[in-house]
Amino acid sequence: MCWTLPVLPHRVRTAAALALGAALVVVSVGSCAPAEVPSAQAGSAGVQISTGTPQGVRAQQVMDMLNSDWPIGPVGVETLAAPDQVDAVVTTMDGLWWDRPYTLSGIEYGAGSATLRLLTSYGARQDIELDTDDAGMVDRFEVVNHPPEIKSWADVDDVLSATGARYSYRVSRIVDGRCEQVAGTNTAESLPLASIFKLYVLYAVAEEVRAGALSWDEELAITEATKAVGSSGFDELPPGAKVPVRDLAEKMIANSDNMATDMLINRVGTAAVERALVDAGHHDPASMTPFPTMRELFSVGWGRPDVREQWKHASREGRAEMLRDAKSRPYEPDPERSHSPASPYGAEWYGSAEDICRVHAGLQTGATGPTAPVRDIVSAIPGIDLDREKWPYIAAKAGNLPGDLTFSWYAVDRTGQPWVLSLQMNWTRYHSPATAGWLMMTIKQMFGLIPVGQPAAR
Known part of the structure; x- marks a missing residue:
């Protein structure tokens, strides 16, 4: 999955490589x-x-x-x-x-x-x-x-607390579209989402399709501005080329394609994404308003000029003006800050483990009729190597920005019971791609702790 900034060419990786933690990748060094x-x-x-x-x-x-x-x-x-x-x-x-x-x-x-x-x-x-x-x-x-040795949820906390990161994880059983927590720590804490925020963009797109204001077959044109943030799925296409909404949505989730994300946000409008935050049950939609496109937030967090401090102390109206300013000029990445986390300045998309569970559940519950393709869109790449007889359906969305690694799944077990598992990690420094591979070793064992086939506690 391509989960991170376009200024670092080594960050285009497959979900399988992350799932297996198999390879160390070249890192651009200043x-x-x-x-x-x-x-x-x-x-x-x-x-x-x-x-x-x-x-x-x-x-x-x-x-x-x-x-x-x-x-x-x-x-x-x-x-x-x-x-x-x-x-x-x-x-x-x-x-x-x-x-x-x-x-x-x-x-x-x-x-x-x-x-x-x-x-x-x-x-x-x-x-x-x-x-x-x-x-x-x-x-x-x-x-x-x-891999760390994980035999209990307490072991999960021991491993994660030793990383030096702020973290949150949650495992929930989905019952009638509601999230019932089975295990978790810091589940109400608002932490960086990285590319998990793209689930809200998909939610907004699905709502527009449901309302008849958008079609999965509608074609959107690539522009120079949208190409600036990088693309893992459509990088060879020139400005002016057109791509169906369905293809853009799938690449946004499966490959975490930045260009596809901004094309969809521009089509439905940021107001639609802000409504999706409310409709999907985000605990504090105001914290994500005004909602930034990727190009806008990348400009604030990693572009020239450096406006991080200004963003950190700006009011909502001030941030809206900063986003308009970022949109009005070319995106120019600053290589000196390409590995420097922007989340300490609030330049990220935020949500809690509870929010992540609700948006996953909401997407699945709403995937009927004209929005039925959502189920295939979110499950195009499972993002983890699990026994598919035990887990026949796996939908995934993860994210990676400097200092932030995030993971989430909506998975249905062999009994037909849906679950949501998420993990958010937030450091004040950059870590290599190997860190994600090591965390995947932990997450796979977390899936092994889920009580598949056991009745819910009463």
């Missing part, structure tokens, strides 16, 4: 470390690396580089890795670097090899396995992520 990332000196849990062998020397070098305040780049990695491995090691270490500081909890040595046992800054267990060649350079560099 000339210096972001100020909000703490100074990171090589840490250990009383473990010392022996540098009497080539593999020991390289293991120590890896730790020093990962915990340095200086970004990873080819010049440094050329002193570590064999020439044919430099590019691959740069890619991997570049992603790891954003999750510093690392604590060394153990090390194992083999013939020309070493395995570093690490803890990331957010508490994940991670191994780095490396081999050295005859010249003492690294010719194999692999990262192994270990």
